[in-house]
Amino acid sequence: MRAVVFDFFGTLTDPGVEAGRRGAAAVTAAALGVPADPFWQVMRETFTERITGVHGDTRGMLRMIAERCGTEPTAAQLDAAVEAHHAGAVPLWRPRPGALDVLAGLRARGLRLGVLSDCGAELCQGWPSTVYAPYIDATVFSWQEGARKPDPRLYATAARRLGVAAAECWYVGDGGSREHQGALAAGMRPVLVTNAGYPGAARHRDDPDPFIPPITIEDLPELYALTVQGVDM
Known part of the structure; x- marks a missing residue:
């Protein structure tokens, strides 16, 4: 071997x-202008899509989640959400x-x-x-x-x-x-x-x-x- x-x-x-993963997602959701619970649900439902690059980079992935939650995020919201998502990943x-x-x-x-x-x-x-x-x-x-x-x-x-x-x-x-x-x-x-x-x-x-x-x-x-x-x- x-x-x-x-x-x-x-x-x-x-x-x-790992128990803190949902809390980190809530911070990203707030930056994106999406309620935390629907955001988390879509995150879970799209796990395979997200981790195989179907929606591109973090920005594209977050845009997809927002749209599936019925929200059209602004460019500023996407910028803030990308920053929050990457910051929330580091403690994990x-x-x-x-x-x-x-x-x-x-x-x-x-x-x-x-x-x-x-x-x-x-x-x-x-x-x-x-x-x-x-x-x-x-x-x-x-x-x-x-x-x-x-x-x-x-x-x-x-x-x-x-x-x-x-x-x-x-x-x-x-x-x-x-x-x-x-x-x-x-x-x-x-x-x-x-x-x-x-x-x-x-x-x-x-x-x-x-x-x-x-x-x-x-x-x-x-x-x-x-x-x-x-x-x-």
């Missing part, structure tokens, strides 16, 4: 911050405790590291400035690729960008978006992070995966044992 591909939200990020990127140390430790062991995330334009645009970027060798973002997990092509792309075979990759995630099924279909070895120390985190996952991989860990530091002991952990 030569590489580890990570899910982002709820895996590298602090699962505890907060690392889970110890995550950066784990990434540094795995790199020190010679492993290639990747991130495969279902995400919108804001993470794609903000990635270079995140605290994660120096540790990650390759990224695959659904918004840029026009596809979402569990599409096996995303996993194949991650392996290719890391310069390894899919069979040489662990895929580590918290189980949203049926991601482990996709990893297995692509030839990777899936690892479930149960987030047992974060009660309630699972209810914020999109499209939870009914497939439970044979290898499960409660938190990321357990990956050290996995990389030492190999696939027989």
